[in-house]
Amino acid sequence: MKLAIIYYSKTGQTKEMAEFIARGMKKADSEARIFSVDEPIDTEYVNDCSGIVFGTPTYMATSHWRISQWLMTESGNFSLAGKLGGGFATAHYAQGGSDSAILSMLGMLLVKGMLVYSGGSAFGKPFIHHGPVALDAVGDHYEKSKEMFELFGQRFAEKALELFE
Numbered sequence: 001m002k003l004a005i006i007y008y009s010k011t012g013q014t015k016e017m018a019e020f021i022a023r024g025m026k027k028a029d030s031e032a033r034i035f036s037v038d039e040p041i042d043t044e045y046v047n048d049c050s051g052i053v054f055g056t057p058t059y060m061a062t063s064h065w066r067i068s069q070w071l072m073t074e075s076g077n078f079s080l081a082g083k084l085g086g087g088f089a090t091a092h093y094a095q096g097g098s099d100s101a102i103l104s105m106l107g108m109l110l111v112k113g114m115l116v117y118s119g120g121s122a123f124g125k126p127f128i129h130h131g132p133v134a135l136d137a138v139g140d141h142y143e144k145s146k147e148m149f150e151l152f153g154q155r156f157a158e159k160a161l162e163l164f165e
Helices: 013-027 043-048 065-072 098-111 141-164
Strands: 002-007 031-036 051-059 084-091 133-135
Touching (some): 002 043, 002 065, 002 141, 013 051
Parallel strands (some): 002 031, 002 051, 051 084
16 A cells, blocks of 8 residues: 655654654555655655645644645646545644644645545544644653654554555
């Protein structure tokens, strides 16, 4: 099963969390590749994927303009319809808008015809409703979030396998 993570990262934290999601996907015996929107993305690989997770830093309580721009314009070169889609965010503070950042991306995924993934509470703790969030200015939340991001990747891959294998 091929899966992808497409993200924008300004400081490197969103990229790091993408790497933890990829680790989780690989635990579920899936191939996972990571792509930055600021570098060439392998169109053939992404088109062959069954699922894609999108990542963003939170900026002004929404997704960063660069990932939004990619989803609105550049993603037209990719076949996204019918694939499983998900989102994640990094932020400074819990009230910084990370949930709305994820939701802004998920709305665009729905418009693109993607099936939106949410683990919700169905899989138990940790509950990951809209997508995982890592906060860098809240104690050791950022470091502790790495395990949750990996688990999200594993759960996402397991759902993709269930739906498309």
